[in-house]
Amino acid sequence: MSGISRRDFARLTVFAAAAAAVPMVAHAFGGPSGPSTIYKKQKIGEVIMNPYKIAPLTAIIRNGGYELRNASVRIVPKEGGQEIAYKVSDSQLLTHGGIPVFGLYPDYRNKVEVTYDRIFYGKTERITETYTMATNDIFGLHPFPKAVVRKAAPAKFADRLYYINNIGGNNNTRHAVWNNPEGGALQWSSYPLNMIIDTKGDVRWYLYPIGIYDVDSLYDGGIMMGLRQNEDGAITWGYGQHYVKYDIMGREIWNRRLPYGYNDFSHTMDAAQNGHYFLRVASSNLKRSDGRNVRTVRDMIVEVDQNGNVVEEWRLWEILDPYRDTAIKALDQGAVCLNIDPKLAGKTLSSEDLQKLDKEAHFGDIVGTGPGRNWAHVNSVDYDPTDDSIIISSRHQCAVIKIGRDKKVKWILGAPRGWKKPWSDALLTPVDANGKPLACGDAACENTNFDWTWTQHTAFRIDSKSDKKTIFISVFDNGDGRGFDQPPLPDMKYSRAVIYKIDQEKRTVEQIWEYGKEMGHEWFSPVTSLVEYMPDKDSIIAYAATAGANYDLKTGGLTSAPNPYLDEFEWGSTTPAVEIQLKNTTGYQAFAFDVNKAFNGKIM
Structure with missing residues (x-):
């Protein structure tokens, strides 16, 4: 494997696997309209799946340049499944540059409900939105137990x-x-x-x-x-x-x-x-x-x-x-x-x-x-x-x-x-x-x-x-x-x-x-x-x-x-x-x- 270390190769592999889980609709990197993003755009900012590359069933909904406060997240359960719902501190919103999403199901099109205050030049709006986040099946070097x-x-x-x-x-x-x-x-x-x-x-x-x-x-x-x-x-x-x-x-x-x-x-x-x-x-x-x-x-x-x-x-x-x-x-x-x-x-x-x-x-x-x-x-x-x-x-x-x-x-x-x-x-x-x-x-x-x-x-x-x-x-x-x-x-x-x-x-x-x-x-x-x-x-x-x-x-x-x-x-x-x-x-x-x-x- 000339020119790339084992660890760097592993990291690229993880990035590729994580990126595969992101539904993308905008593919242009530039053009007459200027720079664009390859991430799926939703209400406030792009959705980044597996943002830190070691936790595939997490995501961040980026803040899109807005100030966000008082956020909460709900992962809509599968039929007969268990709801995960939690509030997000303002410190966590700042740390992750958006709303951290935890508890997604693997190999599933997850429905994620978020509520937050969006502050824009002194004006505060209370917003509730639903996002769709598709995930891959569990992948690893050993099978996970049932x-x-x-x-x-x-x-x-x-x-x-x-x-x-x-x-x-x-x-x-x-x-x-x-x-x-x-x-x-x-x-x-x-x-x-x-x-x-x-x-x-x-x-x-x-x-x-x-x-x-x-x-x-x-x-x-x-x-x-x-x-x-x-x-x-x-x-x-x-x-x-x-x-x-x-x-x-x-x-x-x-x-x-x-x-x-x-x-x-x-x-x-x-x-x-x-x-x-x-x-x-x-x-x-x-x-x-x-x-x-x-x-x-x-x-x-x-x-x-x-x-x-x-x-x-x-x-x-x-x-x-x-x-x-x-x-x-x-x-x-x-x-x-x-x-x-x-x-x-x-x-x-x-x-x-x-x-x-x-x-x-x-x-x-x-x-x-x-x-x-x-x-x-x-x-x-x-x-x-x-x-x-x-x-x-x-x-x-x-x-x-x-x-x-x-x-x-x-x-x-x-x-x-x-x-x-x-x-x-x-x-x-x-x-x-x-x-x-x-x-x-x-x-x-x-x-x-x-x-x-x-x-x-x-x-x-x-x-x-x-x-x-x-x-x-x-x-x-x-x-x-x-x-x-x-x-x-x-x-x-x-x-x-x-x-x-x-x-x-x-x-x-x-x-x-x-x-x-x-x-x-x-x-x-x-x-x-x-x-x-x-x-x-x-x-x-x-x-x-x-x-x-x-x-x-x-x-x-x-x-x-x-x-x-x-x-x-x-x-x-x-x-x-x-x-x-x-x-x-x-x-x-x-x-x-x-x-x-x-x-x-x-x-x-």
């Missing part, structure tokens, strides 16, 4: 939109490893499948990432993870060696390389209440106590300010015990996060196996103990502003842990086995609803529904229900290694969505809600997944993101891809109000997307 509605949304949730963060399959860059120094987790790279669906299961937005992402690149690839909608309505996330912020129209706010001292972002990025961002990364170069230099693996948190300056770091190998192997020896080696190998299903590591790794100095994205191996596997971080602390989920320690800015452990929610002093002093005591301690051993509690979490994902503080003394935590208990053991039969495994209430003064924990145990192996999600509270509807979202995968244990082949469950519950209810299942796709996380926040969010 969403099947298993339980229709009641009125309370009828306007709900769900942002789905799935994974398109591992790429051959998995063979790449950092080698200066050794170790690291760079081999993770997979095409993203990010989309927004409505409660009818229709896709209303998706990401076409080629302009910002290259799955074959060591620096521009990775797995897009940790997506969150900020209070200003924009989306933040990370992938590989980047962390980024974009609005839902596809406009780049910033796209930054990780600071040089850190590498291999994955899993989680928290937009904190103090305006900073907390990223789960790893060290680019750590001098171990034995003198070896390594890149660490998923065991470091950094805090960056709005300008990307690093203001703090949490070196977890110095804060926790990186040689605690109790949970690591119980892990199913066939499903160590996304490193799924069915031929190793049910197998575990012994003390001898771990000693061999240490003796032979093997480092990298491998389960083991000590810096330079995947001993912690932190998959979420959440900031608590009441005491300036962070809450992390460590999959390979089967523990949720709170750590202060002083780098001291405040509490540990996890089974007691294997914790030495001083960490054992931080363990929370399980209690019932009356505050009475439960009969618990070092791995299980008797005659109670209480359980700790096992290889869990997402430990999120429920801000609106928590204060400095009492904190509510939502967790997805994946369930592998439950009780520090593997069951006799694989289909005995199950996952749970669970909420805990922690009294930080008494250092106790009460389990107040769970779902999933009754679903059994059907809902079992060995890796990934999420549980999160949604304050706008006082509800809980659970995404069992890898449920339903089946393997041929003899060949190691995949006989059916995962079929994730997306459930939303009224607070306190153990029956889903909404249930949608996605077919034949590997999920990571999902959350409720707030369209009004996207176009009227708090300015940050």
Whole structure:
């Protein structure tokens, strides 16, 4: 491909695909009447489909040189479909140079109703118009999953939109490893499948990432993870060696390389209440106590300010015990996060196996103990502003842990086995609803529904229900290694969505809600997944993101891809109000997307 770079070619391809979706009636570039436009002219200005080239189901109705104020947009639903309607702040009108349109159906002639004030030399007119916007079918490098509605949304949730963060399959860059120094987790790279669906299961937005992402690149690839909608309505996330912020129209706010001292972002990025961002990364170069230099693996948190300056770091190998192997020896080696190998299903590591790794100095994205191996596997971080602390989920320690800015452990929610002093002093005591301690051993509690979490994902503080003394935590208990053991039969495994209430003064924990145990192996999600509270509807979202995968244990082949469950519950209810299942796709996380926040969010 002489004379043009791979990235430029990709961008031209995206532009061509986007342009194909624009109905054009004026083709002349010039002539007696002067310059003209190739865009379709309507009431105020041209309509630009996919204006930022990465969100094909968006458009901008340009302002045509007028001043616009007080705008609102309605996407007319298909027959039996879901309406999307939202107001647009004056700031958004100015930012996009017109009216931003979000939520178009793919492969459809969409009817879009807009209302706005048009101000022209002091005269204000209130105008309502209808536009027709034709879109292409979904296009990408991997097929997007079909969403099947298993339980229709009641009125309370009828306007709900769900942002789905799935994974398109591992790429051959998995063979790449950092080698200066050794170790690291760079081999993770997979095409993203990010989309927004409505409660009818229709896709209303998706990401076409080629302009910002290259799955074959060591620096521009990775797995897009940790997506969150900020209070200003924009989306933040990370992938590989980047962390980024974009609005839902596809406009780049910033796209930054990780600071040089850190590498291999994955899993989680928290937009904190103090305006900073907390990223789960790893060290680019750590001098171990034995003198070896390594890149660490998923065991470091950094805090960056709005300008990307690093203001703090949490070196977890110095804060926790990186040689605690109790949970690591119980892990199913066939499903160590996304490193799924069915031929190793049910197998575990012994003390001898771990000693061999240490003796032979093997480092990298491998389960083991000590810096330079995947001993912690932190998959979420959440900031608590009441005491300036962070809450992390460590999959390979089967523990949720709170750590202060002083780098001291405040509490540990996890089974007691294997914790030495001083960490054992931080363990929370399980209690019932009356505050009475439960009969618990070092791995299980008797005659109670209480359980700790096992290889869990997402430990999120429920801000609106928590204060400095009492904190509510939502967790997805994946369930592998439950009780520090593997069951006799694989289909005995199950996952749970669970909420805990922690009294930080008494250092106790009460389990107040769970779902999933009754679903059994059907809902079992060995890796990934999420549980999160949604304050706008006082509800809980659970995404069992890898449920339903089946393997041929003899060949190691995949006989059916995962079929994730997306459930939303009224607070306190153990029956889903909404249930949608996605077919034949590997999920990571999902959350409720707030369209009004996207176009009227708090300015940050």
